[in-house]
Amino acid sequence: MKIAIQLTSKPIDISRLREEFRGRAGAVVEFDGVVRDAENGQTISALEYEAYSPMAENQMRHILETLGEKFPCLAAHVVHRIGVIPVGETAIYVGIVAKHRGEAFAMLSAFMDRLKQDVPIWKVRAISVKSEVGSLKFEGTKSAIKSSSSGWRLEEALAEISSRCRPLPGVRTPLAEALDRVLREPVIAADDLPATDKSTRDGYAILEHDSSATFQVIDTIHAADWKPRQLKTGEAVRIATGGSLPGDGLRVVMQEHVEREGDRIRVVRRENALNIRKRGAEVRAGQTVVAAGNGLTAGALAMLATVGCTQPLVSPRLRIAHFTTGDEIVSPDQKPAPGQIRDSNSILMRALLRSFPCELTQVHLREDFEQAKVEIGDRRSEIGGVDVVLISGGASVGEKDFTRPLLEWLDFEIVFNRVNIRPGAPLIFGWADDGRRVAFGLPGNPLSHFVCYQLFVTTALRRLTGAAVRGFLRGRLASKLEDASNPRETLWPARAELDEAGWSLTPLPWSSSGDVNCLVAANALLRVPASAQNLDAGIAVEFIPTDRT
Amino acid sequence: MHILFFAQLKDVARCDRTELPLAGPVEANALWELLLEKFPGLAGHRASARLARNGEYADAKTIFADTDEVALIPPVSGG
Numbered sequence: 001m002k003i004a005i006q007l008t009s010k011p012i013d014i015s016r017l018r019e020e021f022r023g024r025a026g027a028v029v030e031f032d033g034v035v036r037d038a039e040n041g042q043t044i045s046a047l048e049y050e051a052y053s054p055m056a057e058n059q060m061r062h063i064l065e066t067l068g069e070k071f072p073c074l075a076a077h078v079v080h081r082i083g084v085i086p087v088g089e090t091a092i093y094v095g096i097v098a099k100h101r102g103e104a105f106a107m108l109s110a111f112m113d114r115l116k117q118d119v120p121i122w123k124v125r126a127i128s129v130k131s132e133v134g135s136l137k138f139e140g141t142k143s144a145i146k147s148s149s150s151g152w153r154l155e156e157a158l159a160e161i162s163s164r165c166r167p168l169p170g171v172r173t174p175l176a177e178a179l180d181r182v183l184r185e186p187v188i189a190a191d192d193l194p195a196t197d198k199s200t201r202d203g204y205a206i207l208e209h210d211s212s213a214t215f216q217v218i219d220t221i222h223a224a225d226w227k228p229r230q231l232k233t234g235e236a237v238r239i240a241t242g243g244s245l246p247g248d249g250l251r252v253v254m255q256e257h258v259e260r261e262g263d264r265i266r267v268v269r270r271e272n273a274l275n276i277r278k279r280g281a282e283v284r285a286g287q288t289v290v291a292a293g294n295g296l297t298a299g300a301l302a303m304l305a306t307v308g309c310t311q312p313l314v315s316p317r318l319r320i321a322h323f324t325t326g327d328e329i330v331s332p333d334q335k336p337a338p339g340q341i342r343d344s345n346s347i348l349m350r351a352l353l354r355s356f357p358c359e360l361t362q363v364h365l366r367e368d369f370e371q372a373k374v375e376i377g378d379r380r381s382e383i384g385g386v387d388v389v390l391i392s393g394g395a396s397v398g399e400k401d402f403t404r405p406l407l408e409w410l411d412f413e414i415v416f417n418r419v420n421i422r423p424g425a426p427l428i429f430g431w432a433d434d435g436r437r438v439a440f441g442l443p444g445n446p447l448s449h450f451v452c453y454q455l456f457v458t459t460a461l462r463r464l465t466g467a468a469v470r471g472f473l474r475g476r477l478a479s480k481l482e483d484a485s486n487p488r489e490t491l492w493p494a495r496a497e498l499d500e501a502g503w504s505l506t507p508l509p510w511s512s513s514g515d516v517n518c519l520v521a522a523n524a525l526l527r528v529p530a531s532a533q534n535l536d537a538g539i540a541v542e543f544i545p546t547d548r549t
Numbered sequence: 550m551h552i553l554f555f556a557q558l559k560d561v562a563r564c565d566r567t568e569l570p571l572a573g574p575v576e577a578n579a580l581w582e583l584l585l586e587k588f589p590g591l592a593g594h595r596a597s598a599r600l601a602r603n604g605e606y607a608d609a610k611t612i613f614a615d616t617d618e619v620a621l622i623p624p625v626s627g628g
Contacts, residue, residue: 049627119627120627
């Protein structure tokens with residue numbers, strides 16, 4: 001009988017194991033032991049297993065060999081996971097191949113019985129914490145396209161994008177590549193931090209209530225040592241700051257408070273402080289140290305490293321294709337002829353997307369649908385297969401406009417093509433593959449482009465990565481806003497500053513959706529309601545910050 | 550002799566491993582006496598815990614030497 005046995009701390013890939021058994025003759029019997037959501041009547045989120053690894057493997061092999069004499073089978077494969085295993089994931093997989101089903105069932109059943117008696121593997125702890133994974137589930141809607149001559153309201157459009165986009169499957173990624181990715185499962189500390197009681201002083205560990213005047217120094221504990229022992233009255237252990245206490249019920253006397261002579265010390269001053277940082281003072285075993293849905297900052301990565309999570313499940317690097325269009329566009333290093341302008345949207349989009357780890361492809365297209373199809377040509381499936389397609393320009397209703405037919409040619413279904421805001425009204429949103437691919441046609445003017453990215457594109461990107469979608473923040477207007485009146489809601493470029501009273505927003509002057517000047521200083525977009533006349537200084541306003549998504 | 554503790558016995562012994570010097574070969578009973586001397590808290594677990602010598606379960610007649618790795622195996626709960 002062919003036997004394969006494995007203990008692993010990684011998730012067990014059942015489908016891959018199953019694949020190995022394909023094509024063998026006879027009976028394949030498999031058992032997939034999954035962690036239940038209850039242990040001893042308590043709701044739990046994970047179990048922690050521990051094994052005496054070499055012996056556990058030998059025992060399993062020994063059991064299979066012994067049973068093989070009674071139930072002749074062709075092959076057996078056992079994989080047992082150890083460490084923290086979340087509810088719903090496989091703790092043990094057993095696959096048996098035999099000529100006939102009888103011996104395969106008998107072998108599997110007898111093996112599991114023996115495993116539970118003799119194989120040195122233990123459930124050492126049930127971990128009960130609220131799981132954040134559930135928040136990733138989101139039921140999308142498939143409502144028919146709403147039509148309105150003035151376009152969708154801002155909230156409607158944002159809600160529609162949120163409900164259409166689905167989080168892409170997470171990937172296990174080394175810490176060095178995980179910066180700014182979104183964590184897709186809670187990371188749980190398997191051990192207390194610190195793992196032992198630690199001294200906070202250079203000094204001497206003695207029994208907490210030992211009132212001896214002098215002590216015999218019987219050992220030295222450095223920061224990396226682990227030397228458990230029972231101290232007796234009159235005994236002391238030299239201990240360094242950060243050193244692990246040798247047992248419970250101790251205190252550390254600072255070295256400044258003793259006089260040492262040879263291997264004896266005399267305590268010259270007593271204080272109440274124990275000078276001990278207790279086991280688990282920072283993090284308790286079972287505690288979530290970083291919740292799902294969090295973007296991984298430098299600090300969060302340091303926490304993951306501390307608890308030994310070296311391959312977190314995170315959002316994948318997004319694949320994004322960005323097309324700029326417009327026959328009037330020339331490269332920034334060229335001098336535009338009359339009627340031409342330099343391309344600012346390529347660098348604007350590249351810079352904005354820095355907040356999202358992604359693979360960005362940028363292509364300039366002639367504003368002609370037939371010619372664009374030729375230019376994309378062979379790369380159609382490659383480009384159509386990315387997670388996000390962004391098209392700058394060509395979204396206004398005009399003869400030359402071609403974003404909509406181009407997106408449809410790339411197999412996107414158009415959900416809406418106009419939002420009732422300014423700047424940025426002619427925004428197209430399309431989706432495909434049940435929300436795993438999305439597309440935006442962005443108005444080509446730089447300010448419109450910026451506004452549509454901050455409001456709509458980031459909402460889609462956050463949903464695809466599994467991050468929580470941001471709402472508007474509240475602040476107050478720093479100076480009066482006059483002549484703001486417009487039939488459409490306006491997203492007004494502004495400068496947000498944080499002071500003692502909260503966020504204060506100064507509106508920046510702008511004249512048209514082509515304004516680039518105001519973007520130099522803008523770090524926020526301020527909501528100005530439709531038909532608002534003058535807004536007085538000091539009134540409450542809503543805004544989104546734009547300098548970091 | 551290397552001694553390894555697992556699962557709840559780690560908490561009882563307050564460590565996961567220790568060194569126990571042996572003057573000469575001993576049987577399981579004598580080994581238990583030495584262990585209890587050093588870790589009195591193990592007394593309540595003697596009936597349920599099994600000894601393993603170099604990765605194999607030991608029995609009452611097993612002889613333990615100073616060079617052995619001995620594991621104390623509390624009741625298992627894998628699968």
